[in-house]
Amino acid sequence: MSQPMPMQPPDAGGESMAGLVQADRVHRDLYLSARVYELERERLWKRAWVFLGHDSLVPKTGDYYTAQIAGQSLAMLRQADGTLAVMFNRCAHKGSRLLHERQGNTGKFLRCPYHAWTYKLDGKLMSVPLKNDYEGTGMSASPSGQGLAAPGGVRNYKGFVFVRISGAGLDFDRYFGSTALATLDNMVARSPLGELEVVGAPLRNVIRCNWKMYLENINDTVHPISTHESAATAAAGIGKSLPEGDAGTSLAMEQLLPFGAGYSFYSDMGAKVLPNGHSVLGTKASIHSGYAPLPEYEAELAARYGADQARALLSFSPQNTVFYPSAAFKTSPSLVRVLRPLGPDRTLVEAWALAPKGAPQRLRQRVASYARLVFSPMSVVAHDDVHLFESQQIGLGSDGNEWVSLHRGHQAGEAQSPELALENGNNEIMMRNQYRGWLRLMDPA
Amino acid sequence: MMQAPADADLTRLIYQEARLIDQGRFDEWYALYAEDGLYWMPLAPGQHSGLDEPALMYEDKMLLRLRLDRMKDPRAHSLHPAVRCLHVLQAPEVTGRDAAAAHYTLSTPFIYVETQGDTQHILAATAEHELIGTPQGLRIKTKKVLLLNCDAALPAIQLLP
Ligand code: FES
Ligand SMILES: [Fe+2]
Numbered sequence: 218m219s220q221p222m223p224m225q226p227p228d229a230g231g232e233s234m235a236g237l238v239q240a241d242r243v244h245r246d247l248y249l250s251a252r253v254y255e256l257e258r259e260r261l262w263k264r265a266w267v268f269l270g271h272d273s274l275v276p277k278t279g280d281y282y283t284a285q286i287a288g289q290s291l292a293m294l295r296q297a298d299g300t301l302a303v304m305f306n307r308c309a310h311k312g313s314r315l316l317h318e319r320q321g322n323t324g325k326f327l328r329c330p331y332h333a334w335t336y337k338l339d340g341k342l343m344s345v346p347l348k349n350d351y352e353g354t355g356m357s358a359s360p361s362g363q364g365l366a367a368p369g370g371v372r373n374y375k376g377f378v379f380v381r382i383s384g385a386g387l388d389f390d391r392y393f394g395s396t397a398l399a400t401l402d403n404m405v406a407r408s409p410l411g412e413l414e415v416v417g418a419p420l421r422n423v424i425r426c427n428w429k430m431y432l433e434n435i436n437d438t439v440h441p442i443s444t445h446e447s448a449a450t451a452a453a454g455i456g457k458s459l460p461e462g463d464a465g466t467s468l469a470m471e472q473l474l475p476f477g478a479g480y481s482f483y484s485d486m487g488a489k490v491l492p493n494g495h496s497v498l499g500t501k502a503s504i505h506s507g508y509a510p511l512p513e514y515e516a517e518l519a520a521r522y523g524a525d526q527a528r529a530l531l532s533f534s535p536q537n538t539v540f541y542p543s544a545a546f547k548t549s550p551s552l553v554r555v556l557r558p559l560g561p562d563r564t565l566v567e568a569w570a571l572a573p574k575g576a577p578q579r580l581r582q583r584v585a586s587y588a589r590l591v592f593s594p595m596s597v598v599a600h601d602d603v604h605l606f607e608s609q610q611i612g613l614g615s616d617g618n619e620w621v622s623l624h625r626g627h628q629a630g631e632a633q634s635p636e637l638a639l640e641n642g643n644n645e646i647m648m649r650n651q652y653r654g655w656l657r658l659m660d661p662a
Numbered sequence: 663m664m665q666a667p668a669d670a671d672l673t674r675l676i677y678q679e680a681r682l683i684d685q686g687r688f689d690e691w692y693a694l695y696a697e698d699g700l701y702w703m704p705l706a707p708g709q710h711s712g713l714d715e716p717a718l719m720y721e722d723k724m725l726l727r728l729r730l731d732r733m734k735d736p737r738a739h740s741l742h743p744a745v746r747c748l749h750v751l752q753a754p755e756v757t758g759r760d761a762a763a764a765h766y767t768l769s770t771p772f773i774y775v776e777t778q779g780d781t782q783h784i785l786a787a788t789a790e791h792e793l794i795g796t797p798q799g800l801r802i803k804t805k806k807v808l809l810l811n812c813d814a815a816l817p818a819i820q821l822l823p
Contacts, residue, residue: 417715418706421815447735451728459724469725565815570716581714588716594816595703595719597732603818604740 228259231661238652241627242620245613247655248427254561261542261658262287263382266392268544268555269293271571272301272376273414279322279338286380286543287558291368292316293378294323296338301373303380304340304365315365327365340365374398375405376413377553387493393540396636397495400538403548406530408573409517413551416570416581420592422599423565426606428542428558429651431566434602435537435545435554436498436647438483439625441476444605448597449477468586472550475504476598486536486642492635494541494654496647500638503536505549514577539647541654550584554592562610568592623649666761667800672793673754675800676770679791680749683822688730691822692723696794696801699723703807703823718812718819740820745778747821754791764795765803774823783817786810 234256237244246253267286274282275295283292283306290306292315306314313331316323326343327336335343342364345351356362369384379389386392405411424431434440441449452473459470475482487501499505518527534549545554551572557565570584591598613621626644631637632653639646675694682691695701703718712720721729732738750773758767767790774785792804807823 417709418813420705420716420718421813423815423817425817444739447732447738448728450735450737451731454731455724455728473728567815568716578714585712585714585716589712589718589720593705593716593718594819597729600740600818600820601738 228256228661232256233661234656234659238656239620240629240632241624241649242622243652245619245621247621247652248430248610248613249561251561254427254558256659257558258287260660261655262289262558264386264658265542266370266372266379266381266387266389266540267542268540268553269303269378269380271413271415271553271569272373272378273412273574274320275301277322279324280320281316281323282320283316283318285557286382289368289382290314291380294338301371301378302339302367303371303378304367307366308334309336309342309361309364309366310334310345336364340367375401377401392493393495394491394493394636396489396491396497397538397540400497400535400546400548403530403533404546404551404571406522407518407548407551408576409514409521410574412574413571414574416572416584419555419567419569420588420594421565421567422592422594422603423559423563424603424606425563426610427561428556428564429655430606430609431556431564432539432542432545433648433651434606435539436488436496436651438486438498438536438642439480440602440605441483442479444601445476445598447601448473451597453477468583469590471508472583472587472590473598475507478504480643484641484643488639488642488644488647490637490639490646490650492654493657494651495539496541496650497535497538498642498647499534499536503534505534505536505547506532508534508549508583511577511579514580539651541651542658550587551580552584552588566592623652666759666764667766667795669756671800672756672766672768675793675802676754676768676789676791677751679802679805680751680772684746684748686746688733692726692730694802695723695726696796696803697723699726699802700804701726701807701822702804703809704812706813707808718809718816719807740818743779745776745820747777747823748775749773749823750775757790766793766800767791768793776819776821778820783819785819785823787823 237247269284269291270282270293275293278295278297280295281292291303292306293301293303296302306316308315308329310332313329315327315329334345337343342362368380368382370381372379372389405413452470456470456474486499486503489497489500537545537547539545543556553569555567559565568588570588572581572584590596623645626641626646631646679691679694701719701721702712704712705717733741752771754768754770757769770789772787772789774787776783787810788808790806791802793800794803
């Protein structure tokens with residue numbers, strides 16, 4: 218009998234990543250190296266709590282939603298009792314995927330298309346063809362007999378479903394902490410019914426850059442004025458000749474004009490860095506703060522929470538709250554961007570629009586408009602971002618300087634304070650903080 | 663009362679529109695659109711509204727103007743090196759004709775190719791046009807571009823399919 222080939226586990230040797238991250242700069246291999254990407258898949262993406270999807274995607278029994286997260290095929294399924302189950306989308310027999318659509322309904326049970334093994338909605342093995350032939354074999358005691366495997370951790374936080382692939386690691390509440398979670402609390406509290414739902418389909422972009430570049434840019438306040446100059450100048454030109462009363466257009470202008478804001482606007486926004494790479498940009502204000510009031514909706518919230526609390530709730534409109542490493546949330550317009558790395562130099566970004574259930578049409582139009590104007594593959598704003606990420610991915614291959622500078626605003630010892638409120642939104646500490654979180658998740662131990 | 667256009671007049675406008683985009687003559691292209699013209703690229707097959715849920719694109723003339731103004735800006739970074747495109751149209755089919763209302767619909771399957779530097783992307787789509795007769799001649803009221811892979815993860819599309 219032949220022995221299985223002795224295989225090197227992918228993470229053999231406990232390679233340390235510490236040499237790639239310094240206090241104020243990071244090495245280009247973070248973005249370019251296939252080996253670093255392989256170790257990220259093995260360590261970071263398995264240890265982190267990763268956003269899977271919003272539970273409004275699966276309202277009815279048997280509804281499912283699938284996602285591919287750094288090579289892991291996952292599915293969430295609505296159970297008959299209303300709860301959710303999350304499992305790997307991999308047949309216990311020979312590994313065929315059970316669900317082939319991104320979203321759908323599987324009926325009362327799952328049936329593998331290959332050899333017809335069937336599973337209950339919670340993943341338990343229900344039946345196999347030629348059952349008698351398995352008698353006396355080790356199948357039922359083996360992992361294959363246990364049905365579908367589940368990730369190490371699953372948490373449905375007020376409709377936002379997160380997973381941790383690994384069985385070990387920080388628990389959900391400690392991983393994100395109350396400051397990050399307050400953004401999700403705020404989004405949900407904006408619903409008079411306390412529930413959000415996904416609006417339409419996600420805008421899906423594939424970008425030829427490393428996922429960390431995209432995530433850094435979510436905290437980058439200094440690029441809009443130069444990167445988006447052409448879009449902002451065009452918007453300003455149109456804005457001057459804007460006729461009154463065209464609802465669709467004025468909504469768009471309200472969203473596009475702030476892209477022309479100067480450095481001081483962003484520096485005044487305020488920010489917070491949080492442990493584990495998370496951050497809130499725009500603690501005081503953001504490009505979303507100036508949207509026209511919606512009096513009826515606001516009155517509804519005031520009746521529910523009291524005028525002061527409703528006002529506080531609505532005035533918290535951060536530019537982005539980063540849930541490291543997989544998601545960035547906006548409270549208004551209610552939206553999440555989800556990152557799915559596809560390789561060292563390829564990233565899938567999905568923008569999902571959300572709205573309170575039963576939201577006024579205007580609120581849904583606002584998030585639909587923002588998503589389309591700013592996050593579509595046809596967006597006049599995103600084109601320049603995407604182009605420059607792809608350019609950066611190529612440019613970093615050049616010799617002469619192996620380091621990416623993150624010096625802006627650096628102060629010795631800043632890493633000692635795990636949670637730090639910043640007066641100046643233009644400080645690159647938000648990216649330095651991402652890399653401290655990265656190093657922690659990439660710990661060889 | 664204007665004379666109703668022949669099918670050939672309708673299809674000529676469809677070919678002309680594609681050619682003006684391919685030749686980068688965007689101001690002339692823009693002039694083909696009615697004052698309340700709309701360019702819509704749905705994000706999902708059968709999408710019922712581009713306003714109430716996200717779409718790939720849903721632009722009135724004001725937003726189209728903004729798009730073209732940006733393209734003229736030398737600091738439209740994504741357009742360097744220059745982006746070129748080509749529409750390869752199947753013969754447009756007149757799918758509706760209401761001469762009394764001066765309202766006509768056409769359907770045109772096509773292949774769209776966009777190229778920049780050494781990179782080239784190819785998309786397949788069907789354009790559904792609504793044309794209207796105006797005192798100035800035929801104009802485009804709606805162009806709806808139904809991308810075959812509208813729900814796929816797409817690269818940046820920089821010009822106009
Ligand atoms: S692989 Fe699923 S039943 Fe065989
Ligand atoms: Fe940007």
